[in-house]
Amino acid sequence: MTATRVLVLNSGSSSVKYQLLDMGDGSRLAAGLVERIGERTSRLKHSPLAAGGDERETTGPIADHEAALKAVAQELAEDGLGLDSPELAAIGHRVVHGGKRFTRPTVVDDAVLAEIERLIPVAPLHNPANLTGIRTAQELRPDLPQVAVFDTAFHTTMPEAAARYAIDVETADKHRVRRYGFHGTSHAYVSREAARLLGRDPGDVNLIVLHLGNGASASAVEGGRCVDTSMGLTPLEGLVMGTRSGDVDPAVIFHLARVGGMSTDEIDTLLNKRSGLVGLCGDNDMREIRRRIDEGGEDAARARLAFDIYIHRLRKYIGAYYAVLGRVDAVVFTAGVGENSAPVREAAVAGLEGLGLAVDDGLNAARSGGPRLISPPDARVAVAVVPTDEELEIANQTYALVRDGGA
Numbered sequence: 250m251t252a253t254r255v256l257v258l259n260s261g262s263s264s265v266k267y268q269l270l271d272m273g274d275g276s277r278l279a280a281g282l283v284e285r286i287g288e289r290t291s292r293l294k295h296s297p298l299a300a301g302g303d304e305r306e307t308t309g310p311i312a313d314h315e316a317a318l319k320a321v322a323q324e325l326a327e328d329g330l331g332l333d334s335p336e337l338a339a340i341g342h343r344v345v346h347g348g349k350r351f352t353r354p355t356v357v358d359d360a361v362l363a364e365i366e367r368l369i370p371v372a373p374l375h376n377p378a379n380l381t382g383i384r385t386a387q388e389l390r391p392d393l394p395q396v397a398v399f400d401t402a403f404h405t406t407m408p409e410a411a412a413r414y415a416i417d418v419e420t421a422d423k424h425r426v427r428r429y430g431f432h433g434t435s436h437a438y439v440s441r442e443a444a445r446l447l448g449r450d451p452g453d454v455n456l457i458v459l460h461l462g463n464g465a466s467a468s469a470v471e472g473g474r475c476v477d478t479s480m481g482l483t484p485l486e487g488l489v490m491g492t493r494s495g496d497v498d499p500a501v502i503f504h505l506a507r508v509g510g511m512s513t514d515e516i517d518t519l520l521n522k523r524s525g526l527v528g529l530c531g532d533n534d535m536r537e538i539r540r541r542i543d544e545g546g547e548d549a550a551r552a553r554l555a556f557d558i559y560i561h562r563l564r565k566y567i568g569a570y571y572a573v574l575g576r577v578d579a580v581v582f583t584a585g586v587g588e589n590s591a592p593v594r595e596a597a598v599a600g601l602e603g604l605g606l607a608v609d610d611g612l613n614a615a616r617s618g619g620p621r622l623i624s625p626p627d628a629r630v631a632v633a634v635v636p637t638d639e640e641l642e643i644a645n646q647t648y649a650l651v652r653d654g655g656a
């Protein structure tokens with residue numbers, strides 16, 4: 250029997266998201282999420298997609314990632330999809346930071362684990378959880394290839410001119426301070442799917458990809474290779490996000506420390522958790538912000554300001570990446586906001602006819618789950634909505650590696 254199943258694990262600091270896919274026919278067999286690991290009120294939600302039936306939800310204490318993965322394995326076993334199955338080909342792990350070294354998905358061995366660990370100082374929130382996920386999966390199935398798929402990998406093609414900050418080179422290199430970029434799995438998947446939608450070879454098209462979720466990033470993709478992206482050393486730089494500020498003058502930090510008396514940790518929390526849309530208007534959900542604007546009244550003003558700042562930054566990046574690329578074939582929207590918010594898409598390109606950009610109101614307003622064009626048929630530059638699927642991309646990359654004998 251050929252092993253064609255891939256389990257995808259996305260281990261966060263207090264959560265694990267998972268999907269089991271069959272790469273033989275591309276079907277999704279099961280999916281779920283463990284939340285609030287380490288608390289008394291941990292929750293496991295499991296969707297038995299192939300086995301059928303309702304979503305199962307269990308609450309109760311789940312002490313750590315090991316217990317969480319064991320609980321997931323048990324749920325899968327209940328559906329007849331246990332991790333001991335010979336049909337399981339590999340486990341694919343999302344790893345947030347791969348530094349400069351990991352330019353592609355990699356089968357995990359001790360040296361790879363050590364390198365992911367060495368990168369903890371530049372990804373203190375993410376890499377430790379990713380490592381725990383990998384180690385626990387290794388314990389559960391020591392014989393199985395574990396594949397690390399890095400959020401940074403797609404961006405390792407950035408030229409030095411885009412990847413370096415203009416700070417003292419020795420200091421930067423000593424502390425590995427450079428622009429790495431994130432959401433790479435999504436940018437890779439979406440740019441390939443966008444080329445397919447345009448009926449063109451990925452190597453022939455130049456794209457501006459806008460991944461607008463709770464976290465948000467833009468990238469400039471030239472012939473399938475990333476040449477610039479808006480996130481940097483960490484996922485804080487760039488666009489206005491749900492709770493993150495995106496770009497600020499770095500001197501804001503010195504000012505808050507010296508004049509505001511805030512500690513480094515307090516400023517870190519401010520910029521990562523209490524800024525962006527939530528800091529500007531109290532809501533980080535674009536649906537809620539649009540509702541407040543549409544209902545008008547006093548409550549609308551702050552929501553409107555948050556929306557305007559979000560859009561202003563987005564338009565600056567579209568303009569910047571237009572200049573980086575020189576020629577643009579399509580602007581592509583993806584992730585929660587990008588796929589669902591017609592007002593964001595409309596405002597992002599409004600008045601940019603001079604750059605060949607426009608949306609057709611009817612096409613923009615239409616709802617659809619699949620990739621689609623929303624620009625008028627005669628537009629010089631296409632505007633597209635392409636739903637992202639990071640789990641599928643991780644599964645594809647994992648399976649391609651183990652099938653081709655990389656393991």
Ligand code: ADP
Binds near residue numbers: 462464534536585586
């Ligand atoms: P992440 O993976 O970064 O957590 P998602 O890509 O799932 O985020 O995006 C989540 C965000 O998408 C929500 O916070 C919300 O702002 C936005 N969103 C989801 N659905 C809609 C919708 N129908 N209209 C507008 N925004 C939406």
